[in-house]
């Protein structure tokens with residue numbers, strides 16, 4: 128099970144197997160090493176079991192993120208965390224943030240990072256899995272930085288489903304899931320928000336070298352053919368089902 132110590136400063140990695148080594152190498156003194164070990168012994172730092180393998184799935188509204196996530200989960204055994212679904216669950220559960228989240232989604236805008244990150248963190252902490260596919264997040268640079276601060280793990284893979292706008296609009300208008308944001312007016316805002324706020328996140332990962340761009344027009348199977356080889360190169364992503 129993945130756990131993090133909420134009281135730790137954001138500048139300290141939440142993964143304590145590397146905490147001692149990182150602290151020692153950063154400060155490079157024997158004293159700092161023994162202090163870190165003493166803190167760990169006193170229980171200030173939870174033992175890190177394994178750094179989770181995180182995949183972010185990005186792309187415009189209707190680009191097919193959720194559809195492909197289902198296939199990735201079936202094939203590689205990830206736990207699927209859809210940020211949009213977690214937010215919709217908050218609305219349905221009548222939580223204190225529910226009304227604010229509903230209004231934000233209805234307008235096609237972005238829910239404050241601390242709300243979304245808290246929901247993702249809760250799911251990760253209560254899971255026994257160490258492979259997570261986080262769908263539709265981070266949608267802004269602020270989301271990205273907030274995840275880094277609170278979760279403290281870099282994604283190994285960032286998928287970008289690159290889909291022409293007219294195709295995305297057509298799919299959303301045919302989605303028929305009764306969503307408050309699948310109407311032409313909100314879709315226009317979502318597309319603008321994607322371009323203004325989400326593309327910078329995609330550019331960031333492109334520069335870091337862990338972005339994989341998928342041509343997201345075609346049949347679901349054709350698209351998954353592009354996704355498959357990305358994961359098979361990682362040892363931890365051996366196929367769950369052959």
Ligand SMILES: Nc1ncnc2c1ncn2[C@@H]1O[C@H](COP(=O)(O)OP(=O)(O)O)[C@@H](O)[C@H]1O
Pocket residue numbers: 186187188189190191192193194195298299301302303343344345346347350
């Ligand atoms: N390759 C595809 N071709 C046509 N329609 C698709 C394809 N992939 C998904 N869809 C449909 O498009 C809609 C949006 O897909 P979804 O996976 O929900 O996208 P996103 O999560 O990016 O908004 C859904 O109704 C889905 O069934």
Ligand SMILES: O=c1ccn([C@@H]2O[C@H](COP(=O)(O)OP(=O)(O)O)[C@@H](O)[C@H]2O)c(=O)[nH]1
Pocket residue numbers: 186187188189192193210211212214231232233235236237238239243262263264265266270308317
């Ligand atoms: O990290 C997130 C994910 C989603 N949303 C909100 O939830 C809506 C629906 O997101 P979802 O990922 O379900 O939409 P999709 O892109 O899959 O159509 C978005 O337009 C945003 O208003 C958000 O604010 N932050």
Ligand SMILES: [Mg+2]
Pocket residue numbers: 192193211263
């Ligand atoms: Mg989706």
